[in-house]
Amino acid sequence: MEADSKSFSASSRALTIAGFDPSGGAGVLADVRTFREFGLAASAAITSITFQNTNRGFGAIDQTGEAVRQQVLPLLDDFSFVCAKTGMLPTREVVSEVARLFRESDLPRPVVDPVMVASSGQRLMEEVALATLIRELFPVARLVTPNIPEAEALTGISIVSESDMRRAAVAIREMGARAVLIKGGHLPGARASCPPSLRPDEAGKMAPQAGCPLGDPAMPAFPGEAIDVLDNEGTVTIFRQMRVAGPGIRGSGCILSAAIAAGLRNGQTLEGSVRTAKNFVWTAISEASEAG
Numbered sequence: 333m334e335a336d337s338k339s340f341s342a343s344s345r346a347l348t349i350a351g352f353d354p355s356g357g358a359g360v361l362a363d364v365r366t367f368r369e370f371g372l373a374a375s376a377a378i379t380s381i382t383f384q385n386t387n388r389g390f391g392a393i394d395q396t397g398e399a400v401r402q403q404v405l406p407l408l409d410d411f412s413f414v415c416a417k418t419g420m421l422p423t424r425e426v427v428s429e430v431a432r433l434f435r436e437s438d439l440p441r442p443v444v445d446p447v448m449v450a451s452s453g454q455r456l457m458e459e460v461a462l463a464t465l466i467r468e469l470f471p472v473a474r475l476v477t478p479n480i481p482e483a484e485a486l487t488g489i490s491i492v493s494e495s496d497m498r499r500a501a502v503a504i505r506e507m508g509a510r511a512v513l514i515k516g517g518h519l520p521g522a523r524a525s526c527p528p529s530l531r532p533d534e535a536g537k538m539a540p541q542a543g544c545p546l547g548d549p550a551m552p553a554f555p556g557e558a559i560d561v562l563d564n565e566g567t568v569t570i571f572r573q574m575r576v577a578g579p580g581i582r583g584s585g586c587i588l589s590a591a592i593a594a595g596l597r598n599g600q601t602l603e604g605s606v607r608t609a610k611n612f613v614w615t616a617i618s619e620a621s622e623a624g
Contacts, residue, residue, distance in 0.1 A: 346363075346590070348419065349416070350447075355384060359419060366587045372594055377400055408437055415443075418442050427461050427464045431464075443589045443596075444476045476509045476511070478504070487504060516558050557574060564603065587616065592609040593605075
């Protein structure tokens with residue numbers, strides 16, 4: 333897979349604060365690989381050492397908030413980071429310390445991937461940490477990138493359509509986030525809001541009608557289509573992309589958020605960074621699918 337990147341330079345350094353996956357599929361290892369594809373050296377602070385392989389999780393040892401902080405502080409003496417992202421933040425203490433690092437240093441606003449549950453089903457964030465994430469980390473983030481289950485957990489909104497995704501994005505922005513990208517990959521048979529269409533009115537005449545035929549709240553999008561919704565300070569952009577047949581890849585959310593952060597450093601707009609990152613992930617999934 334190829335990124336539209338600048339030449340690799342050790343002076344252009346990214347920071348990831350996330351969990352360690354020894355299989356290499358997700359977490360800081362996936363982030364570092366992605367940053368390098370975009371021409372960036374990377375440093376990493378580990379929030380949790382997970383025990384997992386490519387099929388399942390077996391547990392984790394979470395770091396203390398102070399341990400995470402002490403990993404980052406010496407790096408700030410050496411490097412001027414050009415972009416940053418966060419991934420797995422397992423406890424309330426870790427979330428609070430990470431938020432404090434961004435508030436009290438010159439670190440750039442991070443792309444926050446609010447990782448809650450691994451693809452294996454292993455829970456990666458304690459429930460009591462959620463309120464701290466919203467209260468302390470969202471306000472310092474450049475972008476928050478929840479998937480559908482995470483957006484539902486954050487907002488309490490049941491998301492079954494594009495219009496629900498838009499409502500959830502607004503709700504998360506109202507919690508203090510500057511911008512929100514809701515990823516629709518977990519929305520089977522993604523459903524989009526119905527445009528006006530010609531249908532019989534009460535008199536039986538064909539006329540433009542709002543809403544969906546047969547009283548459905550939303551009509552299905554193309555069966556193979558994935559929809560992502562970006563709300564950037566109130567400006568909404570809808571990204572539509574054909575799904576790739578196959579099981580996909582582990583760590584796609586990690587890769588996406590790292591690629592967005594890298595795109596922002598390379599001077600792209602947020603919308604452009606998301607588009608480039610989505611194409612990067614789509615290519616990675618396609619190549620993995622072709623390789624079997």
